[in-house]
Amino acid sequence: FCFNSKLKSIEIPANVTYIGNHAFGSCDYLETVTFPMNSKLTHIGNNAFVCLSITSIKLPETLETIGQSAFSWNLNLQSIEIPKNITSIEDQTFMGCYNLEDINFPESLKSIGISAFSNCNSLKKAEIPDSVEYIGDHAFYECLSLTSMKLPKNLIRIQDQTFDNC
Numbered sequence: 001f002c003f004n005s006k007l008k009s010i011e012i013p014a015n016v017t018y019i020g021n022h023a024f025g026s027c028d029y030l031e032t033v034t035f036p037m038n039s040k041l042t043h044i045g046n047n048a049f050v051c052l053s054i055t056s057i058k059l060p061e062t063l064e065t066i067g068q069s070a071f072s073w074n075l076n077l078q079s080i081e082i083p084k085n086i087t088s089i090e091d092q093t094f095m096g097c098y099n100l101e102d103i104n105f106p107e108s109l110k111s112i113g114i115s116a117f118s119n120c121n122s123l124k125k126a127e128i129p130d131s132v133e134y135i136g137d138h139a140f141y142e143c144l145s146l147t148s149m150k151l152p153k154n155l156i157r158i159q160d161q162t163f164d165n166c
Contacts, residue, residue: 001027014038021045021067029053035060044070046090055099059083068113072096078122082106089116091136098122105129112139114159121145128152135162142166 001007002022009032010024017040024030030052035041039060046067049057056079057071063083071077072095079102080094086106091113094100100120105127111134117123118141125148126140132152137159140146146166151158 003027005029008032010034011036012039012041014040016041018043019045019048021047022050023048024052025050027052031055033057043067046070047072049074056080061085066090066093068092069095075099078102080104082109084108087111089113091115092118095119105132107131110134112136114138115141118142124148126150128155130154133157135159137161138164140166 114136
């Protein structure tokens with residue numbers, strides 16, 4: 001489906017466990033991605049949903065991994081709830097989601113990768129759970145609206161320029 005300019009909505013069937021790299025990447029007019037309540041999805045690949053027109057997405061609770069740049073450059077994305085089984089937000093996962101205002105992090109989260117939320121210009125606050133030990137380079141770079149940040153008690157390492165130009 002990559003680069004499909006006619007695709008506007010898609011419902012992922014319940015039995016799908018794996019969405020590969022670039023599966024729906026650059027489907028510029030894709031506005032709605034839905035997962036059924038009984039979804040068995042465990043993996044979303046790198047760039048799987050890059051450059052879409054979605055405003056929000058409810059990921060299934062069965063999800064265990066989200067690949068690098070999986071949702072980057074979704075300019076209309078406003079909110080995302082990270083499922084409870086996710087332990088790492090990979091590099092550039094939500095980079096360039098200019099309108100992202102709200103993120104709900106799971107208590108299971110251990111690390112936030114390089115540029116994971118860079119250029120999320122509308123992000124106003126981030127309450128990172130105490131389980132997080134590592135925040136990568138540029139993780140919140142140029143989050144221009146960021147006014148409130150709760151850092152976790154168990155944080156061991158904050159990499160270079162994590163909050164540069166905020």
